[in-house]
Amino acid sequence: MNDITVTQDDVNSLSFHLKKDAESAGYYLNPDTGFTQDLVKGLIINEHRYSYPSCPCRLASGVKEKDIDIICPCDYRDSDINEYGSCYCALYVSQAVSQGKKKVGPIPERRLPANQKTKVHKVIPKTEILATLSYPVWRCRVCGYLCARQEPPDICPICKATKERFERFI
Amino acid sequence: MEWIHNEGKNKGKVILYALSTCVWCNKTKELLKDLGIEFSYLYVDKLSKKDFEKVLEDVKHWNPACSFPIIVINDKKCIVGFKENDIREAFKK
Numbered sequence: 001m002n003d004i005t006v007t008q009d010d011v012n013s014l015s016f017h018l019k020k021d022a023e024s025a026g027y028y029l030n031p032d033t034g035f036t037q038d039l040v041k042g043l044i045i046n047e048h049r050y051s052y053p054s055c056p057c058r059l060a061s062g063v064k065e066k067d068i069d070i071i072c073p074c075d076y077r078d079s080d081i082n083e084y085g086s087c088y089c090a091l092y093v094s095q096a097v098s099q100g101k102k103k104v105g106p107i108p109e110r111r112l113p114a115n116q117k118t119k120v121h122k123v124i125p126k127t128e129i130l131a132t133l134s135y136p137v138w139r140c141r142v143c144g145y146l147c148a149r150q151e152p153p154d155i156c157p158i159c160k161a162t163k164e165r166f167e168r169f170i
Numbered sequence: 171m172e173w174i175h176n177e178g179k180n181k182g183k184v185i186l187y188a189l190s191t192c193v194w195c196n197k198t199k200e201l202l203k204d205l206g207i208e209f210s211y212l213y214v215d216k217l218s219k220k221d222f223e224k225v226l227e228d229v230k231h232w233n234p235a236c237s238f239p240i241i242v243i244n245d246k247k248c249i250v251g252f253k254e255n256d257i258r259e260a261f262k263k
Binding site: 038039041042045046056057058059060068089091105106108109113115 | 189190191192194195196214234235236237238251252253261
């Protein structure tokens, strides 16, 4: 696989946007700038390789449907921040870490191996409840945002995940 | 397949499976270099399709979760993740 050249400008530009989006939604980027820039560079490389920015610290298959849960921000980010203070690669951290009150370290992998993956637990409401709903309810698998409308939004207003990261919740 | 060799003290056969974009893999590689150990490493994300399939079997053997970095010592002991204390301990002697 050929290496691509990632310029410092590319890294700065994406870092700036990620930071802005994160802070506007109550998320925090790792305050260690060098560390964060290396991860952002990894995201740019993966975007170039696979056409989607999969987690720099996970092995991507190259098939979007199989990697959908590890496209940054991944489906496991929020749970890992809550439990460990950072996501798996540590691009995103908790408020305590962002303020330097807590340190981050490597954390265990929450994602199940491919052969153990099961379909996301589906909530099956009673039909009478369904019948009274005027709209289906969609859930963002990244941040848990719920909305009742005919289709999910193109971009999650909270975490900026794309439409395909939504699942039918009710 | 491109194994990259790092010269150093011989502590047995030490190999590292890593991802080129992974910050924790890089920290692991730098730690091994700081410890002055002879080892070889492979960037699994940079392999050709053919080599990838072959290497993936080895990787799964050592770590079914397929998470990185993976250090394998003498085809016996395996350390998954940037576990700094475990790594230092393993090469103490």
